[in-house]
Amino acid sequence: MTRTLLIDTDGGSDDVVALIMALRAPDIRVPAITIVAGNVPAEQATQNVLFTVELCGRDTPVCMGAAKPLVRELVTAQWFHGKDGLGDHGYAPRSLLVDSRHGVDAMIQCVLANPGIEILTLGPLTNLALAVAREPRIIDAIGRCVVMGGAPCCEGNVTPAAEFNIWVDPEAAKIVFRSGMKLEMVGWHLCRGAAALNQNDIDKILALKTPVAEFTIRCNSVAAEAYYTQTGERGISLPDPISAAITLQPKLCTDASMHYVDIETASDLTRGMTVVDRLGVAADERNRGNWGWAFKSKVKTRVDWTLDVAGWKAALFVALK
Ligand code: BDR
Ligand code: CA
Secondary structure, three states: OOEEEEEEEOOOOOHHHHHHHHHOOOOEEOOOEEEOOOOOOHHHHHHHHHHHHHHOOOOOOEEEOOOOOOOOOOOOOHHHHOOOOOOOOOOOOOOOOOOOOOHHHHHHHHHHHOOOEEEEEOOOOHHHHHHHHHOOOHHHHEEEEEEEOOOOOOOOOOEOOEOHHHHHOHHHHHHHHHOOOOEEEEOHHHHOHHHOEOHHHHHHHHHHOOHHHHHHHHOOHHHHHHHHHHHOOOOEOOHHHHHHHHHHOHHHEEEEEEEOEEEOOOOOOOOOOEEEOOOOHHHOHHHOOOOHHHHHHOOOEEEEEEEOHHHHHHHHHHHHO
């Protein structure tokens, strides 16, 4: 059965690999890709996504959305992904043009036209928060929303408390996490260590000798160095493709559980922290005063804890053949 999947992305070097996986999946229909500012400004992200769609031989509509977070200034991650977000190798689309619809309008249209649709978000949650605020009917119409974002009960990559996508626009993330839609969180912890591509994986991918395989490794050249600077770990870490793999094959997540999750927006120290009630203490009468929202809301998020690493890499190799 064909599944319909809308992807919202900020066009970085791991985003485009996630797009390749989804666009080349035989049982997936992508009605639109919406662009949000994040890793790079929205204009650049749009160019990167158009290039990738062309590389995959598709003509999927690409719709530019929010150019900045809801209330804060945009902070990009160009030091990590390259100035152009794709390692600065000069990738540019040849003929595909951006769709005339705004990303938020396209998102609302796609959801209402395809009840039960799945959404995969790969950047800050600005577009989705705007869509929820403008058309709350989408909350129940979304069958599953997989969010690459957050650092559940662990350190983040931007600050000790927060992961990039949530940190950039925490107000948007709070709206989405509190909305009540069927949310699944793929945190940054899932793409580290053994889940990152090691030299053997990289050699295997390059040996495929396909344009998408070559692109995957080359456009992540700056990101690989930046990941080493950030973590001291060697390899290519791919948070967005891992989120795509879990979206396409849910069994690749080997342990998940439902929790209250809220987002820190007030503190500078812990801005964008994804606070997970892992032990369920919000339900304890003695704690209700502190976490009243969570208990009253009954809104829980599925938090993905562990990954089938071999299965994820196998899924990537198949997508790049
Ligand atoms: C996330 O932020 C970006 O750098 C990546 O594209 C990914 O979406 C990881 O924190
Ligand atoms: Ca991203």
